Amino acid sequence: MADHLQLYSYWRSSAAYRVRIGLNLKGLAYETLPVHLVRDGGEQHTDGFRELNPQELVPVLKHGDRILRQSVAILEYLDETWPEPALLPATSRDRQRSRAIALAVACDIHPLNNLRVLQYFDREWNVPQPERDEWVRHWITDGFAAVEAMLTDHPSTGEFCEGNTPGLADCCLVPQVYNARRFGVDLSPYPTIERIERACLALPAFDVARPEKQPDAPQPN
């Protein structure tokens, strides 16, 4: 099956969550191959996984024999390969804005708060948990303040980040809001982000991509 799609994913990875949303928005069936990022020091560090992705990060999407890395680059690939429904708007100006919002999350919030960073603080600097959590909240609030300003009162903002169709920016924003809640960030200063998250999660494409609905999520007792 040349078109078979396999997603190397971890239920709580927000980068994998982005790709799950994108696949669902495109209506593409895929197989989930869980990679446990914590157990036994992290399955992403095994030789087998490193061959798939030398970055030792999830997600990786296999499309037939193609190995696709980097969540935002994977979303661009999905949009080029299956153009409808589009993840990016019609004009280059609007596409620029969508990508800028997506990357404000994917470059300037998420990588700072990734598991490997928090592990570095613990291992190398012995930073206590409360200070590590404060670090996470700092970059989320800093980044969300900027994203909120980019969304508020902008003529392109609609029900979603860009107009009334969910797209690339929403694929990145919603998983970051999940992370924000997980770390106890007060979201009340970001009403536009909260409103867009609600609109997204009302859609099945977002809902079934939620971390707690993944096959590798811990089951409630």
Place this chain on the structure above:
Amino acid sequence: MADHLQLYSYWRSSAAYRVRIGLNLKGLAYETLPVHLVRDGGEQHTDGFRELNPQELVPVLKHGDRILRQSVAILEYLDETWPEPALLPATSRDRQRSRAIALAVACDIHPLNNLRVLQYFDREWNVPQPERDEWVRHWITDGFAAVEAMLTDHPSTGEFCEGNTPGLADCCLVPQVYNARRFGVDLSPYPTIERIERACLALPAFDVARPEKQPDAPQPN
């Protein structure tokens, strides 16, 4: 002049450096508007600049009255608006790979080592300079090992990251190598990265974009 291009830049910002290379590769004339990231606490934090970019980061590109943010999203915009010479290859598979290499730098190396992060360590945790420098080197060596593996022996790698034409991945890689040298990273484990950097810097588009050739670079005495 609807097409007038103005780049808010800082000579040593590697994100601004990416956009300078992209503009030069496209043969586009632009005006440099320096934003001093250090002096007086950082000009990027002024009210005037925050209106241009709520993220309080450079670069920002103004194209006529359009305000464009996020360096990789700006490079995509340049490629859509002025398609020749292309920054991205012809097939979606190759484009995916180019973007993945670009984002391996732009998401997973550079933001971790940005000025604001190092300032946080100093201000909040009192991390001594040698440990901050070690942090920077850690993420560069971690990221370069992965990028080197993505480049080595891959059939798409040519004189540049993708074939024999410089493009998006090179725009991101070369500024990161500059940062690596600045922090004393040993580059000998990354011969493909070093070879591509040499090929790039031999081109005027990269050469004139170098930090030390910018109008706001400190002048030698």
